[in-house]
Amino acid sequence: MKKFLILLLAFAMVCSLAACGEQNDNSIKNNTQPNQTPQPSNTPASNQSSMGETDITDTIEFDASVSWAGWSDDPKIRELALNKDTFELSSARHIPIYKCDTLEELNEFKTTFSGTFTMDGTWDEVPSFEEVTADYTEDFFIENTLLLVYVEANSCTPRFGVDSVSKENGTLSVHVKYTYTPEEDDSAMAGWLFTIPVNNDQIQDCTNFDAVVVLEQPPALTVVSDETSVAALLGTYSWQQRNIDGIITDIRADSPHPLDCRDLLSPPLETAEATAALRFTQNPDKIVSIQCWNDSYWSMPSADGENMIFNGNTIELKSGGYIYEVVARWDDDNGYGGTAHYSFYITVE
Incomplete structure (x- = not known):
């Protein structure tokens, strides 16, 4: 069309x-x-x-x-x-x-x-x-x-x-x-x-x-572990909207690196579990990647992240305190969708 x-x-x-x-x-x-x-x-x-x-x-x-x-x-x-x-x-x-x-x-x-x-x-x-x-x-x-x-x-x-x-x-x-x-x-x-x-x-x-x-904007993400939850912080995203008249609107927004958002990501979600569930208000068509940084790297956005293992919407957590970033994509077949970054802070006891 x-x-x-x-x-x-x-x-x-x-x-x-x-x-x-x-x-x-x-x-x-x-x-x-x-x-x-x-x-x-x-x-x-x-x-x-x-x-x-x-x-x-x-x-x-x-x-x-x-x-x-x-x-x-x-x-x-x-x-x-x-x-x-x-x-x-x-x-x-x-x-x-x-x-x-x-x-x-x-x-x-x-x-x-x-x-x-x-x-x-x-x-x-x-x-x-x-x-x-x-x-x-x-x-x-x-x-x-x-x-x-x-x-x-x-x-x-x-x-x-x-x-x-x-x-x-x-x-x-x-x-x-x-x-x-x-x-x-x-x-x-x-x-x-x-x-x-x-x-x-x-x-x-x-x-x-x-x-x-x-989906007029990226869905919200809640992270759940050990019956405790925390709202993830929406970061950089690229999104598409389709108006009723068929006009397509593309929106692109940049955000600070997760390691530069300590105040917004604190306090951490504390858990004794080794996994966490990602609960989107609308599930993505694909989780592109998940990476993490040890919390000793706060305010050091140039630090290299570590790629995480995940199975569907479940991720394996690392012991200690880590900042996690999830990149997810929603197909824009019906005129709405895009890619969004989310971050959250978890400590595993």
Whole structure:
């Protein structure tokens, strides 16, 4: 697809430790909570240019509600989704979408997933699926269709909202984004169902349906060891965003070396375990590398790092105090993604 490319070359070079800065939806209709993600240790600037053309994308008006569904690894969640063929193609950010054209189909959905999703349960301020869908009648389905999107997370604490619903080349896409990413997550898996009514006239020419979690910035990383967790510090990153009109925005930001951020990385996470788990709010497509430095090298950014052994999202820790840096990559197939550096400080007793 031809597209405009706006290149934002941002290099906010920070020369002192103090300049590291502080680190750190529920959606009714399309209104979301303010973005409360931890602030990275970098501040990109921008310089714009454009070239090329973009295909026309139609935006569909929507009125979305969210309900609590709980987490499940039931294979039929994906097997019965309209976009089941997308899950193995590339990025894991495709999420299941379903469509109910009649009240009978809505009730059938509830019956099919009654042992999979928590239909009558709530979580904090999030209502149950039964409550959200209680007012849908046969009259509603005369002119409307109900889209259902399931999104899961590694924690109960993040929040999501429907960012947009668009139509392009016969494919309707629902874009879900993080509206709140906590500095530290709990360890409980979670899941939500978005209910999105749309008018039949708006989707009559749609032959495919898809839903994706869009990553407007690098996901947060929490490091867990011995039932204790610490939020990693976001450092240098290169990121891509795709606007609803198809325009691509590239953001590049530089950050101080981890060894120059002692104040932000202290105190260390203390553990007696030999491993730690990396819990991203959205798992990367690849962990590129992990290296570490002994804490005797604070304020010595020219010191050589030691490459670490890791298996998936689990890393082997070294005895004593070490500063670790993780480089992870998210594919940008759907217009969102890039590479990000994270750092954290751990002492193994």
